[in-house]
Amino acid sequence: MPKPLPADPWQGFQPGDWQQRADVESFILCNSLPYTGDDSDLTGPTERTQAIWLQAQMLLQAERATVHRGRRRGGALQPDFLDRREELIFGMLASPGGERLPTGGDCRQLALYGARQLRHTGTQPEVIAAIADLARYYDIDIDPPAATAQQAIQWTFLALLATRDPLVGRRRTLSGLDVFFDIYLQRDLDRGVLIEEEAQELIDDLTIKLRLARPTGDAATVLPALYLPLAGQTVTRTGFRLVNTLYTLGPAAAPHLLVLWSTALSDTFxxxxxxxxxxxxxLSYAQALPLPEAGHSRTMSPDRLGATRSAQVYTLCQLLDALDGSSTLGINVLRREVLSAILARPNRYGYLTVQLPGGAVDLHHLNPAARQDVLQQLLTSFES
Known part of the structure; x- marks a missing residue:
């Protein structure tokens, strides 16, 4: 049986300035620890995760995501679920309400401080009210701070649903989530509330919801991108878990996972x-944001890196290490069969960013003819 939760949601966290004012970065500085391990303790998908992901895939295949979101019954917005009894994280991007509020705040504040304290400090009351309304659709009380990792992820995701607040940049890009969630996950692991398999399940569920995001014409609903890690941040165990979703859930074009490469990152990561x-x-790589407009930018096939998988891994690491420090680094690796699939059904991969000698290109910025031309050039270069 899980251990009872402490009455104080902050129990187990290191004290600091973050307790006196809303300061997520101070909280991270006081509580984050670098992960020096490897991927050996990562787990595969559970039966529950596979069932939820199957339902999500059926929703995507039927192209019903935009119909399923935010239905109105008798003038009231209703929640949306894949499986209410089995889901760990509720909600979908561009979920109930449609009209989201712009905010210059940090969505992680809701998890760390709770809506009650943010209202007390006068933090964007109209935004907090909108998030609280959304939370009530899912029978979630966000007044207190999150007391568990599940709540921290849920509170933060609700804030993302209700607002137009990207943590970095203008394109609904998300960063700093891995280190923030990692603090909560590690605390729950230490006190016996979670096991590693359950920690991976939470990250899998969050990723499923991000994969369900679909553009609606609103710039704020551009498919999300996750950057791992930000410059100056250490590798976390949850960084491994996020990358591991490409195994537990399989490959995907969204959310776009981009690693900010540095030789300072651990060898194991x-x-x-x-x-x-x-x-x-x-996965794709860059040395810094924004993505390069020119320079060492390329898309390549794995067989150009070596004859065996181990040789390909070694060569890719060496190539990226050699370019470390260049602000123009931008690399991704695509198998021929993946590129052929993109060429055959480009709309399914419209939000993929490919790296070309002239710089990074977001496919959704191109008209259909230009998109086909770019993909055909890449495929031809692979076959030459």
């Missing part, structure tokens, strides 16, 4: 990322 890249064609 760099090697794991390279392995996942070779296996799934679903």
């Amino acid at each position: 760099r090697r794991f990322c390279a392995e996942v890249t070779i296996d799934t064609s679903s």
